Amino acid sequence: MAGFRLPPNSRIRKGLTHRATPGAGEVRAVRIYRFDPTSGQNPRLDTFELDVKGCGPMVLDALIHIKAAVDSSLTFRRSCREGICGSCAMNINGVNRLACTTAMQDLSGAIRIYPLPHMSVVKDLVPDLTDFYAQYASVKPWLQARTPAPPDRERLQSKEEQERIDRPAACILCACCSTACPSYWWNSDRFLGPAALLAAYRWIVDSRDEATGERLDELQDPFRLYRCHTIMNCTDACPKDLNPAKAIAEIKKLLVERQC
Amino acid sequence: MSLRSPLGRVLGTGSAKEGVQHWWLQRLTSLALVPLSIWFVVSLLSLPSFDHAIVAAWMSQSWTALLLVLFVVVGAWHSQLGVRVVVEDYVHATGVRTLTLVVVTFAHALLAAAGVFAILKVAFGSAA
Numbered sequence: 001m002a003g004f005r006l007p008p009n010s011r012i013r014k015g016l017t018h019r020a021t022p023g024a025g026e027v028r029a030v031r032i033y034r035f036d037p038t039s040g041q042n043p044r045l046d047t048f049e050l051d052v053k054g055c056g057p058m059v060l061d062a063l064i065h066i067k068a069a070v071d072s073s074l075t076f077r078r079s080c081r082e083g084i085c086g087s088c089a090m091n092i093n094g095v096n097r098l099a100c101t102t103a104m105q106d107l108s109g110a111i112r113i114y115p116l117p118h119m120s121v122v123k124d125l126v127p128d129l130t131d132f133y134a135q136y137a138s139v140k141p142w143l144q145a146r147t148p149a150p151p152d153r154e155r156l157q158s159k160e161e162q163e164r165i166d167r168p169a170a171c172i173l174c175a176c177c178s179t180a181c182p183s184y185w186w187n188s189d190r191f192l193g194p195a196a197l198l199a200a201y202r203w204i205v206d207s208r209d210e211a212t213g214e215r216l217d218e219l220q221d222p223f224r225l226y227r228c229h230t231i232m233n234c235t236d237a238c239p240k241d242l243n244p245a246k247a248i249a250e251i252k253k254l255l256v257e258r259q260c
Numbered sequence: 261m262s263l264r265s266p267l268g269r270v271l272g273t274g275s276a277k278e279g280v281q282h283w284w285l286q287r288l289t290s291l292a293l294v295p296l297s298i299w300f301v302v303s304l305l306s307l308p309s310f311d312h313a314i315v316a317a318w319m320s321q322s323w324t325a326l327l328l329v330l331f332v333v334v335g336a337w338h339s340q341l342g343v344r345v346v347v348e349d350y351v352h353a354t355g356v357r358t359l360t361l362v363v364v365t366f367a368h369a370l371l372a373a374a375g376v377f378a379i380l381k382v383a384f385g386s387a388a
Contacts, residue, residue, distance in 0.1 A: 134266035186349055190272070221275040222348060226283055229345070255280040 015044030018070050024051035029110040030062055032074065035121050043121070046071075052104060059111065060088050060099035063125075075124040083239060086174030090125050091117055096176035096237045116179035118188070132175050135192045139200040139218070144211035161207035168202035168247055170240055171195065177234035177244050183227040190223035194234035194244035197225065201247035204254065213258075220255055282341060289338035296331045316382050325383035332375035340368035 005011075015034055020027045030050050035043035048066050055065035060078055067074045077087040081100045088099040091114040093107050104111060119127035149155050178184045178193035192200070197219070204215050219225045225248070234244040262269070303324070307314055318324055343364050351357040 130266045131270065134270040137267050138270045183349065187352075189269070192270075217277055218275045220277050220279050222279045222282065224275060226279040227349070252280075252283060256284055259280065 009042060011042055013042050013044045015046035017047040018049060020049035020051055024049075025053035026051065028052050028104065030066065031110055031112045032063075032066075032125070033114040034074075034124050036073075036123060037121075047110075057103050057105065058100055059092055059102045059104055059107075059113065062104060062111070063088075063099060063113070075126055077126055084172060086172035089116055089174035089176045089179075089239075091115065096180045098174060098176070098239045101239060116175055118185040119175075119179055127175070127179070129175055131188065132178060132193070132195070133173075135178075135196040136173060136199055139192065139196050139203070139215070140211070141199045141203060143203070143206070143209055144214075145208060146210055155208040157207050164205045164207070165202050167242055168198055168205070171198055171202070171242055172240060173199075174239065176237045176239055177242075180233040180237035181228075182231060182233070183229060187223060187227050191227035192219075192224050194228070194248065197228070197251065198242065198244040198247045201251055204251065216251070216255055216258065219251060225251060225255075282344070286338065286341045286345075289334050289341065292330075292334050293338055296327065296334060299327060300331055319379065319382045320385060325379055328379045329376050332379065333372050336368045336372035336375065340365060343368075 012033065027049050030048045032046050032048065033043060034046050048070060050062055050066065052062075055061045058081075060081060063074065063076055064078070067076075076090070076099070078100065079085040079087045081088075083098050083101040086098070089096060090099055092099065092102055093109075093112050096116060099113075113125065115121050115125045116127045119129070119132075122128050143155075145155070173195060175195060177198075178188075178195045181194055183191055184193040200215060200219060203209050204212055209215075228245075228248045230245060230249065232245045235242075235246070238244065303318070307318055319328065344361060347357060347360050347364060351360055
């Protein structure tokens with residue numbers, strides 16, 4: 001059954017406070033979820049008093065500054081720092097977003113940073129995305145066609161055909177959408193989640209793909225697809241302004257249309 | 261602990277290749293319930309009073325009885341489809357889930373049958 005409280009070993013206790021150095025300019029409190037699996041202790045919420053003038057403008061800059069100057073054990077994923085790799089997705093002030101594209105001045109009050117919700121935590125802000133990636137792999141996110149490609153050039157698409165996959169193909173697999181979805185929280189073992197379904201849609205509407213029917217067959221399932229109840233947290237959360245909720249609705253529409 | 265691969269876990273027992281019918285019926289029944297619910301509320305409110313004789317006389321009219329039967333059957337059907345989704349969402353143990361779904365289906369069938377029976381009984385006058 002879905003639970004109302006966190007399991008006892010996941011409940012967050014009060015953490016350490018790292019004071020700002022005297023004479024610091026503009027100080028902001030950054031509260032960060034900390035969890036070390038080797039400590040045997042429950043997660044805790046540490047407070048870092050940050051001199052905002054001393055680091056860059058984004059939340060990721062604050063994290064990098066804290067790791068470099070205050071606590072080197074702080075663990076998080078990051079790579080491109082420009083919103084294209086999807087590594088630094090985390091829950092910032094209650095919203096799933098990328099730390100690198102979230103400016104601190106757009107956040108009010110203390111900055112609260114947690115890992116993506118309802119995932120197993122590897123350490124601090126690093127969630128275990130193993131199943132998330134397996135769900136992506138399960139929709140066979142590659143071109144399947146029986147017609148061989150022309151020997152002398154690529155498989156062609158019209159401009160309109162390309163536009164159908166243009167937005168869905170811009171997904172960076174950051175997992176902000178899936179981990180914002182209540183249906184995914186309760187049934188992530190069987191529901192594929194918005195990210196994998198958006199990827200499936202991207203191949204279903206690809207004019208070059210010839211496995212559309214098989215793809216729809218694989219999705220037609222009370223759990224894999226129909227756990228989606230159009231809550232639309234996914235679309236709200238997407239840092240790339242994509243629309244997984246609409247893609248899922250389009251898949252449901254195609255499933256009805258092929259039997260009417 | 262399982263050493264099965266993550267992809268193996270996700271693929272599980274495969275697609276049920278079912279679900280579109282449930283989804284479509286849920287939409288159809290909700291569509292049908294829009295006019296039926298409006299008709300039900302408006303007709304009830306336009307009765308001069310809720311005295312037994314007046315309501316019974318209203319229910320004995322052919323159109324009223326017909327639409328009431330539709331309202332009860334479609335309403336129970338829609339409710340069964342919806343409650344099924346709620347159970348699938350929140351009840352995770354397979355055995356308990358299956359048992360709950362059986363109970364929910366039987367309860368809705370019973371409610372629908374009882375509703376239709378009551379309407380017909382009043383409509384054909386034996387309860388008046």
